[in-house]
Amino acid sequence: MRELVRTVRRYLTWGDYLVIVGVLVGALVTIPLLRETAQASGRWAIVRLDGQIVHQLSLAKDQEVTVVGPAGETVIQVQGGRVRVLRSPGAQEICMRQGWIHKPGEALICLPNHVTIEIPGDSGIDAISR
Amino acid sequence: MTPYTRSTLPEAWLLARILFAALLALGIVVYVLEGFFPPLVPVPGAKLGLSNIVVLFAMLFLGYGSGILLAIARSILGSFLAGTLFSPGALLSLAGGLVSALVVAFSLKRLRPPLGLVGVSILGAIAHNVTQLVVAYFLFVQVAGLFYYLPFMLILGLISGLITGLIAVYLFERLGRELG
DSSP states (O other): OHHHHHHHHHHOOHHHHHHHHHHHHHHHHHHHHHHHHHHHTTOEEEEEETTEEEEEEETTSOEEEEEEETTEEEEEEEETTEEEEEEOOOSSOHHHHTOOBOSTTOEEEEGGGTEEEEOOOOOOOOOOOO | OOSOOTTTOHHHHHHHHHHHHHHHHHHHHHHHHHHHSOOSSSSTTOOOOTHHHHHHHHHHHHOHHHHHHHHHHHHHHHHHHHTOTTSHHHHHHHHHHHHHHHHHHHHHHHSTTTSOHHHHHHHHHHHHHHHHHHHHHHHTOOOGGGGGGHHHHHHHHHHHHHHHHHHHHHHHHHHHHHHO
């Protein structure tokens, strides 16, 4: 093992070390971009009343909004990058029991009050190259 | 670079052509065989790029032009044999191989020293990965999110370039001893 390390070190010039360190630094600097995009894909929740967009909520900001529909008030809460329905009229409370959503393609639907909350985008796989 | 041409030293010229053909054959075989192995990391298409050792060798012993030509021919013929010719992946591989060869030729000529073969190899591998990202962006998916693969591509390039570079130094050193 020590033999191997010695051989490898003999193979590397100081310029090589410089390249290695440079690439590592470059990767570290660009990693924040990566984290940003992971959130960016699910950054918005679109709230619709009767199919018309009434709110576009940023999931990056904790907030509560109220939508007034035909059956009453639907209260939507955004917290920690997720969204849920806090209160909504209706006997079955289906949209409230769905809990939190955060992934693109997920949706909450409060049928009695004609309110839908949708996180746009899809999470499909792209292509394979070799 | 090469001190001989077809007219000044026909034997050396012929030997160089034969060596080129043999290296190309070797490069294609390595390229295709490598594609058969399951990926070492869970990223589609990620591989070591062992055939770049052959390209590096051609650059050093036959000249930069030969090395670049070998890289192009290897990508086209290799994709042909692997059955992926005309697929998006083959185009990415060709573009990556070409730009990578140009970067390797440049760094061999201008940046060595201070760089050694390992550093050159790392630069080549990263050029290969980044080119694929850029080409994929312009030709297939115009999603800015694609560039967020950059850190992965840098790290993967670093690892594969390091490994192929070390193998190359070892091989060339052995070869130098054998040839005396």
